[in-house]
Amino acid sequence: QVQLVQSGAEVKKPGASVKVSCKASGYTFTSYGISWVRQAPGQGLEWMGWISAYNGNTNYAQKLQGRVTMTTDTSTSTAYMELRSLRSDDTAVYYCARVCTYYDILTGYFEYYFDYWGQGTLVTVSS
Amino acid sequence: SYELTQPPSVSVSPGQTARITCSADALPKQYAYWYQQKPGQAPVLVIYKDSERPSGIPERFSGSSSGTTVTLTISGVQAEDEADYYCQSADSSGTVVFGGGTKLTVL
Numbered sequence: 001q002v003q004l005v006q007s008g009a010e011v012k013k014p015g016a017s018v019k020v021s022c023k024a025s026g027y028t029f030t031s032y033g034i035s036w037v038r039q040a041p042g043q044g045l046e047w048m049g050w051i052s053a054y055n056g057n058t059n060y061a062q063k064l065q066g067r068v069t070m071t072t073d074t075s076t077s078t079a080y081m082e083l084r085s086l087r088s089d090d091t092a093v094y095y096c097a098r099v100c101t102y103y104d105i106l107t108g109y110f111e112y113y114f115d116y117w118g119q120g121t122l123v124t125v126s127s
Numbered sequence: 128s129y130e131l132t133q134p135p136s137v138s139v140s141p142g143q144t145a146r147i148t149c150s151a152d153a154l155p156k157q158y159a160y161w162y163q164q165k166p167g168q169a170p171v172l173v174i175y176k177d178s179e180r181p182s183g184i185p186e187r188f189s190g191s192s193s194g195t196t197v198t199l200t201i202s203g204v205q206a207e208d209e210a211d212y213y214c215q216s217a218d219s220s221g222t223v224v225f226g227g228g229t230k231l232t233v234l
Contacts, residue, residue, distance in 0.1 A: 035223070037170075045162075045170065045213050047223040059221050095169055104158065104176075112217045113160040115181065117169040 002026040004096050004118035011124045012086050019082040020121045022096030029077035030054045033099035035114060036070060036081045038092040046092075050099050050112070051079065086125045093120040131159075131214050131226035138232040145204050147229045149214030151195040159197040160215045161190060163208075164228075170213065174199060201231070209233045 007021040022034060035050035049060035051070040058070050069082045079096055097114035104111050132150045139145045149159060158177050162170035172181055174190035177197055187202045201208055214226040 037225075044211075044228040045164075045215075045225040047225060050223070061222065097170075100175075107157050109157045109219055110217075110221060111158055111176070112221065112223055113158075113172065113175055113215065114162075114170075115172050115175075117171070120169055 002098065002116045004098065004116055006094075006096060006118040006121045009122040009124070011126065014087055014125055014127055016086050016125075017082060017084040018086060018123050019080055020094050020096075020123070022079040022081075022118050024077045024079070024098070027098075029072075030074055033101060034070070034072065034079040035097045035099045035112075036068075037095045037097060037114070039095070039120075040089070040092040043092075048081070048094075053079065083123075086123075088125050091123065091125045093122050095120050129218055129224060131216060131224055133212075133214060133226040133229045135227070136230045136232065138234055139204050140234045141206060142203055145201040145208070145231055147199045147201075147212050147214075147231065149197045149199070149226050151216065157216050157218070159190070159192065161188075161199045162213045162215065163210045164213065165210045173212075204231075204233055206233050 003025045005023045010018050012018050030053045033050045033052045036048040038046050051058045053072045067084050071080045096118040098116040101112050130152045161174035163173045164170040173184050173188050177192040178190040189200045191198050211228045213228045217223045
């Protein structure tokens with residue numbers, strides 16, 4: 001069965017960096033992308049970006065450009081998300097999710113959605 | 128990018144039908160996807176491609192689309208359906224967008 005297992009909770013000081021891992025199993029890692037979605041306390045879901053595990057191509061949310069880097073290690077089927085220059089408003093639960101993407105002839109666009117999610121990693125930024 | 132607008136809350140009694148809308152503020156519209164999130168848990172995909180149901184999702188969950196508005200319908204709501212529901216789509220550049228979420232309360 002498909003599983004995404006994330007690394008444990010982190011506490012960081014403002015200005016520091018955090019790197020969260022997401023180990024995939026139960027499917028061919030390079031056949032799907034991995035996306036990262038975060039959720040601040042009591043708030044909604046915020047998409048951070050995604051990476052193709054096939055070729056490493058990335059697409060980041062404009063808001064996080066320059067602060068976030070997503071990578072994969074195909075030898076261990078693990079995806080990573082690094083966020084730098086942390087601020088208090090980066091405090092959130094960070095989820096990885098498997099990306100299903102396909103070209104739909106009817107809409108004429110590439111479609112993206114998330115069919116499996118990790119358990120979430122709480123990152124707390126506090127001085 | 129564009130925005131997806133959901134009502135903050137919807138309340139229904141057990142056995143009734145809940146309808147949660149998600150409106151896009153601009154065309155073109157790509158498909159919408161719906162996720163259920165219970166407290167302390169990761170989201171779960173309940174509808175994809177506007178109206179398709181993944182395996183394992185109860186038949187009482189359905190989706191529909193009209194113009195730039197999509198609707199998640201839960202027929203015969205059960206207490207276990209109480210959760211936050213999020214719609215999601217993407218724009219032509221591949222930027223993913225989530226709606227603000229709707230809290231479904233089962234009275």
